[in-house]
Every structure is written in C-alpha cells, then in structure tokens.
Amino acid sequence: MLSFSYQNHTLHAESVAITDLMAAYGSPLYVYSRTGIENNWREFDQAFGTHPHLVCYAVKANSNLAVLNILAKIGAGFDIVSIGELERVLVAGGKANKCVFSGVAKTVSEIERALEVGVRCFNVESASELNRIESVAQSVDKQAPISIRVNPNVDAKTHPYISTGLKENKFGVDMNEALDLYQIAQKSEHLSVQGLDCHIGSQITDVSPFLDALDKVLELLKQLNTHGITIHHLDLGGGIGIDYEGEETINIQAYINA
Structure with a gap:
C-alpha cells in the first residue's frame, strides 16, 4: 500500500x-508516514543482502526528532554536516558510531565533540581540513577516523545547482591530489584511515553517473593498495531522484546490484 x-x-x-x-x-x-520512512530505508538495506553495509540517512533532508527516532530504532546510520545534527541524532536515540561527519566547514569545537562521542568517520573535504582534524585529535590525545571525499569529475546529469561531482564544483579533493593526502594521514599518529568517500549530487535519475564515479573510485583504491594504504569502507553518495510526476527514476535493487 x-x-x-x-x-x-x-x-x-x-x-x-x-x-x-x-x-x-x-x-x-x-x-509524515512512518511506514513510508521505514520502507524506503529498508529498500536500500535489503538490497545489499548479506554484503557488509551501513545505510546512512542524510539528516539535512529532515532533522525532525521523531523522523530520526524512527530511523534510529530500525538500525539506520546517519550522515551529518554539523554538530547540531549530531546532537539531534543522539537525542533521538541514534548512535555516534553509526554517524559519518560530512560537510565543508567543520569547526574545532565540532571536531572535538565528534571525537568525544566516538563518531564513526570524518569525511574530509580538503588538505586544510585534514590538518585541522589532526591538530584537534592531537590536542585531545585521540585518533580520528577519516575518509577523504574525492571529486571524480563526473556529470551527474542533474540540475547544476545540486551537482557536486564535477571538477568545477566546490566539493571534494581532486582525484590526483587524494593519494598525497592519504599518505599524510597514513603517517599520522592521530589519524586513522578508514574510508574513501564520493558524492556526486542530488535528484539523479540515471544509474550510469554513479557507476562512472565508482569506476574512478575503484581505480584510486587500487592505487592506494599499491602504496600499502588499506581502505575499510567506501562511502558512495548521491541522491536518488524522486518520481514526482511519473518520471522514470532509479530502481534501488538494480542500482545496488550494479
């Protein structure tokens, strides 16, 4: 129904x-429909089957505490972009170790709080942010789990205002610079390399841009492996297009299979 x-x-x-x-x-x-929220999340979760995975809800889409609580109860992870979103997730019953901290403007106090509660991973957007996270982790004598967000220079075929994966977009590290940052992180006593992150935009109705981006991510993964850098997870982002007026959009099972 x-x-x-x-x-x-x-x-x-x-x-x-x-x-x-x-x-x-x-x-x-x-x-809001509780059934609708639960079914939408489970469609992604069940599509992965037994493959290890974590489906994270983007809190910026709707940070209503009741909505977050519904998702927390069924085991969702959360993608956050501010300390306010992190605190809302925690109040709503979500777990810090299921939160990935994205966003381009993480402050020192936000990084400190995220480390205090044990956030799962920081998605790093730049060399300066990597330095900031390392500095904060050192000051509190902790090791910060990090993932570097790369910009794959892929056209998501969506509206230019919600495209995030082209070279001219402001998000992510150039693929050619990522190796250097990973090597810096690998040598740091206060950084722990965990993942590789990519997000190409929102309202995407064709699976091919996701696969084009993934091809580039996997090439970088091979390169990292040859340098002895182990990646424990891939954070693959982008918004599936909404079927507003009967338009064709992405079949979730087919997308995850691909």
Missing part, C-alpha cells in the same frame, strides 16, 4: 484521511 494515496477522492496518509488530520490539528501541517 502506498503511504499517500487517494481514496474516494480524498488524500490519505496510510489509512488516515488528511481532512481528518486537518480537523484535528489545523492547517497548514506537516504529515
């Missing part, structure tokens, strides 16, 4: 008429 559907010409959220909700709570109001 669809989370939202028309029954007798009246929009329903699951089995509840929106008109009844309006009568009870007033209008305008936001209505």
Whole structure:
C-alpha cells in the first residue's frame, strides 16, 4: 500500500484521511508516514543482502526528532554536516558510531565533540581540513577516523545547482591530489584511515553517473593498495531522484546490484 494515496477522492496518509488530520490539528501541517520512512530505508538495506553495509540517512533532508527516532530504532546510520545534527541524532536515540561527519566547514569545537562521542568517520573535504582534524585529535590525545571525499569529475546529469561531482564544483579533493593526502594521514599518529568517500549530487535519475564515479573510485583504491594504504569502507553518495510526476527514476535493487 502506498503511504499517500487517494481514496474516494480524498488524500490519505496510510489509512488516515488528511481532512481528518486537518480537523484535528489545523492547517497548514506537516504529515509524515512512518511506514513510508521505514520502507524506503529498508529498500536500500535489503538490497545489499548479506554484503557488509551501513545505510546512512542524510539528516539535512529532515532533522525532525521523531523522523530520526524512527530511523534510529530500525538500525539506520546517519550522515551529518554539523554538530547540531549530531546532537539531534543522539537525542533521538541514534548512535555516534553509526554517524559519518560530512560537510565543508567543520569547526574545532565540532571536531572535538565528534571525537568525544566516538563518531564513526570524518569525511574530509580538503588538505586544510585534514590538518585541522589532526591538530584537534592531537590536542585531545585521540585518533580520528577519516575518509577523504574525492571529486571524480563526473556529470551527474542533474540540475547544476545540486551537482557536486564535477571538477568545477566546490566539493571534494581532486582525484590526483587524494593519494598525497592519504599518505599524510597514513603517517599520522592521530589519524586513522578508514574510508574513501564520493558524492556526486542530488535528484539523479540515471544509474550510469554513479557507476562512472565508482569506476574512478575503484581505480584510486587500487592505487592506494599499491602504496600499502588499506581502505575499510567506501562511502558512495548521491541522491536518488524522486518520481514526482511519473518520471522514470532509479530502481534501488538494480542500482545496488550494479
């Protein structure tokens, strides 16, 4: 059953008429479907089968505590971009060791707090940020788990304002510079190399840009292996396009299989 559907010409959220909700709570109001949220997350989770994985919800999409709590209860991970998002996840029952800290402007205090609660990994956007994380980790005598976000220079075939994987976009490290940063991290006593990160944009309706980016990520992975740098996870990002008006979008199972 669809989370939202028309029954007798009246929009329903699951089995509840929106008109009844309006009568009870007033209008305008936001209505979410718990079943819809759980089913969408499980579609990704189940597509991986027995392959080791963690499906992380991007908190920036909706940081409502009830929404986060629903996801925490079913075992979701979380992709955060600020300390405020991290604190909301923790209050909602999420686990710090299932949080990956993305974003381009992590402050010293944010890094300190993330290390204090045991965040799973920092997705590093630049050489200066790598230095900042190392400096903070040293000051608190901890080892910071890091993943470097690379820019694969791939056209996501989406709107230019929500494209993040082209060379001219502001996000991520140039593929040709990534090896040097990984070697710096590998030698540091206060950094622990964990992953390799890539995110190419949002509202993507074709799987081919994801695969093009992954091809480049895997080439870099081979290069890292030859230099004795072990990568424990790939963080593969990008937003699956929403079917707003019957447009063709990505089949999740086919995408994960690919």
